[in-house]
Amino acid sequence: MIRIKFQQSLDELKERLLVMAGLVEQAIQRATEAYTSRDESLCELVKMSEPAINRMEREIDQLALDLLAMEQPMAVDLRFILSVIRINVDLERMGDQAVNIAGRVLDLGKQANVDLPVDIPRLALLSAAMVRKALQAFIEGDAEMAQSVLMLDDQVDDMNRDAFRALGDLIKDKPELAPQALNALIISRNLERVGDHATNIAEDVIFWVRGRDVRHHSLPDDGD
Amino acid sequence: MGVDIRVENLNAWYGPVHTLHDVSLHIPANHATALIGPSGCGKSTFVRCLNRMHETSPGARADGTVLMGDIDIYKDATPVEIRRRVGMVFQRPNPFPTMSIYDNVASGLKLNGFRKKRVLDEVVERSLKQAALWDEVKDDLKKKSGASISGGQQQRLCIARALAVDPEVLLMDEPASALDPVSTAKIEDLIFKLKSQYTIVIVTHNMQQAARVAENTGFFLMGKLVEFAPTTKIFTNPSDKRTEDYITGRFG
Ligand SMILES: Nc1ncnc2c1ncn2[C@@H]1O[C@H](COP(=O)(O)OP(=O)(O)OP(=O)(O)O)[C@@H](O)[C@H]1O
Ligand SMILES: [Mg+2]
Numbered sequence: 421m422i423r424i425k426f427q428q429s430l431d432e433l434k435e436r437l438l439v440m441a442g443l444v445e446q447a448i449q450r451a452t453e454a455y456t457s458r459d460e461s462l463c464e465l466v467k468m469s470e471p472a473i474n475r476m477e478r479e480i481d482q483l484a485l486d487l488l489a490m491e492q493p494m495a496v497d498l499r500f501i502l503s504v505i506r507i508n509v510d511l512e513r514m515g516d517q518a519v520n521i522a523g524r525v526l527d528l529g530k531q532a533n534v535d536l537p538v539d540i541p542r543l544a545l546l547s548a549a550m551v552r553k554a555l556q557a558f559i560e561g562d563a564e565m566a567q568s569v570l571m572l573d574d575q576v577d578d579m580n581r582d583a584f585r586a587l588g589d590l591i592k593d594k595p596e597l598a599p600q601a602l603n604a605l606i607i608s609r610n611l612e613r614v615g616d617h618a619t620n621i622a623e624d625v626i627f628w629v630r631g632r633d634v635r636h637h638s639l640p641d642d643g644d
Numbered sequence: 645m646g647v648d649i650r651v652e653n654l655n656a657w658y659g660p661v662h663t664l665h666d667v668s669l670h671i672p673a674n675h676a677t678a679l680i681g682p683s684g685c686g687k688s689t690f691v692r693c694l695n696r697m698h699e700t701s702p703g704a705r706a707d708g709t710v711l712m713g714d715i716d717i718y719k720d721a722t723p724v725e726i727r728r729r730v731g732m733v734f735q736r737p738n739p740f741p742t743m744s745i746y747d748n749v750a751s752g753l754k755l756n757g758f759r760k761k762r763v764l765d766e767v768v769e770r771s772l773k774q775a776a777l778w779d780e781v782k783d784d785l786k787k788k789s790g791a792s793i794s795g796g797q798q799q800r801l802c803i804a805r806a807l808a809v810d811p812e813v814l815l816m817d818e819p820a821s822a823l824d825p826v827s828t829a830k831i832e833d834l835i836f837k838l839k840s841q842y843t844i845v846i847v848t849h850n851m852q853q854a855a856r857v858a859e860n861t862g863f864f865l866m867g868k869l870v871e872f873a874p875t876t877k878i879f880t881n882p883s884d885k886r887t888e889d890y891i892t893g894r895f896g
Contacts, residue, residue, distance in 0.1 A: 423893045492852060494879050494891040631881030 646843035681864035731806030739790030796827025
């Protein structure tokens, strides 16, 4: 093995991104748990994680930039660093979604607890699974696993669309429940966005591993 | 204007040593093509086969087809004719040290029998302008010798000398490897300008240089052409694992 220092820097970049991903996953998980338990302290924890996530985003960006400038990476290394830069952005946005959800949950806490025609925990489970799988694909450099994330996205989109319809109907039928319905609607939308970011991450993994850009295609390419 | 170069099954030897193995590729006219690969892989041997310079080494021979336009350079032409059509620039600038700048540039034409001063003056000026050296030397054309200017200027002088005979192909074997970044940038700008009129083949160890100047890049390894593709493809997503290992610096 040569270019030992460069290889170490690439490993470090990957490691840091995974630490950040851990924080983001935890934030999403806490936010959705808070929805079920209406636990306000969890919401506060989610909000408190934001500065740390933002700081990590900047550090990862800087490290990636340094490597581009100093090491002139090529081919698979270049694609890897580009993927990390993109994934970094997606993770940060996912963190924002978690914070948004926590905000909605806090608002819901001020409102009467009612039954809503939306299965937020299931939607949360599904989008969290997408995130996990996308990150696992990143850890293992597994384009096939990444490909399977793209399939899940349709399910999440469908669930969000159903929620939209059901909650819209509810607002029409029982306007007095509009505040709760709107919060649930926004949370559903936030979770759907989390799924979108997981999809982006999966696409970046495919780009890194296979050297092919699969973004903005309705159907995934079949493998080589 | 440049011409296409089509190389088919080119093999080259130094004495008993088989140095190039069945190299085939198409170098398009009016583009720059970069050749990369580890030391000793045969890049210089390859370009020297393109102007029949290889065979001038003792015991060296080449076999295969090299078409320049429709001329088979090993069948239809003499080495002297070929070298008029194919200019070459080397790693170390090699101006004629005692000749004036003017005479350096005019040397090829004089060798080909041109004597008219007016024609020579014109060609010298045009070539030095093409090589982006004119402004720096125009007042000392006959006063200064080829050796008395800087290394970067000497290299541009050699390019001017190669251009003076109006070649179709320009071969450059690591033309900027002995130069500082500013002189290097000048040479690269020059290649960028010249490639609309010539077929340029440049050997370089500097990946970024290949990326900057060449539309296509060939990767040589142990006398074989491993991969030939658009430069962006080679540097972002090469097809061959060996190319990837080399350009990512993980070779060996
Ligand atoms: N004049 C010569 N006589 C015998 N062998 C030679 C001669 N010139 C080159 N070789 C051998 O031929 C092989 C290819 O050499 P060549 O100079 O073409 O490599 P290269 O790719 O240009 O390397 P570099 O990047 O170091 O310039 C090498 O093994 C070299 O030792
Ligand atoms: Mg050489």
